[in-house]
Amino acid sequence: MGETDLSGTVAVVIDVLRATTTITHAIANGAECVIPQLTIEEAQQQHVANPAALLGGERGGERIKGFDLGNSPTEYAPAVVAGKQILFTTTNGTKAMQACRAAELIYIASFANLTPLCNELAEYENIQIVCAGTEGEITREDVLLAGAIVDHLTADAPLIERNDQAQIATDAWQEAKSGLTASSLAQRLKRSRGGRNVLRIGLEADIEIAATLDSLNVVPRLDPKSWQIRDSRIS
Ligand SMILES: O=C(O)[C@H](CS(=O)(=O)O)OP(=O)(O)O
């Protein structure tokens, strides 16, 4: 993450493995809202004030002791999350959201909601894509989704201005896109740094879910004032 001033911009946060993918599933499965928390302690304190909320997230990829849910999209099933508020903290993703706090609006991106997200982003001009990466390092899975978003937004408007980072991401996505299948995208994600971490903890199925394009018709958006993520088409 760079130090770009995001005030006045529309930010898009990407953490394909796995925070933004998991949040997209939670919202699609009827969670009332997801409330990002920077630290475990902050989440626990908020839970004292809001005991009906679920606690979700990870450290080192594993569910945090005492929490209801980890960071796997499959844990956020309708029977578990429908109508619930979720206090959520992860190693990389929730830090990236915090870094976007000055933006006007903050969108949550995943391959699962690529098309509905891009359809909504097409309304805006000044968009900044923020890749969470892993422990401060750039990661391929996030760059590929950033490229997919830029590719989508500029397909019919090739003269739209892109900075070099956006162009590099687009080049990476265009190379991946030729002959793309869910399984070829999953293979690429598994070879990323974030993918290797998720494989190490035995959660290969999460990578396959994260590589599924356009499976969910929601557009999760974090309101910088209320600090809650809801489906933009409902809230
Ligand atoms: O749970 C994840 O996928 C990662 C943690 S790690 O990099 O695998 O340890 O967290 P996230 O904040 O979703 O990148």
Ligand SMILES: [Mg+2]
């Ligand atoms: Mg990650």
